[in-house]
């Protein structure tokens with residue numbers, strides 16, 4: 001179990017993972033490159049908001065399928081449901097207190113800039 005919180009602490013979540021996080025991701029899409037976060041993924045049922053769900057804001061763009069959530073108080077990106085698989089939750093590894101996300105070197109780069117669902 002990992003605990004996630006935004007910066008101001010209004011939003012808290014619990015992530016059901018055993019041991020280390022697997023697949024640490026970065027993405028080059030238009031929103032992720034602006035956020036610059038390292039992310040990881042779990043199934044939706046393994047990600048539970050435990051505090052402040054009413055303080056979450058939702059941002060959507062382009063196809064409006066992906067859901068990008070952030071704290072309405074401090075503005076920090078907490079988690080999202082990707083367009084490629086809305087049954088998964090991606091979350092901001094930097095929001096987990098016991099992980100120093102600036103120390104992570106092995107990340108997988110997702111080519112969200114050339115999203116498979118944008119190809120004709």
Ligand SMILES: [Zn+2]
Nearest residue numbers: 006008071074
């Ligand atoms: Zn906050």
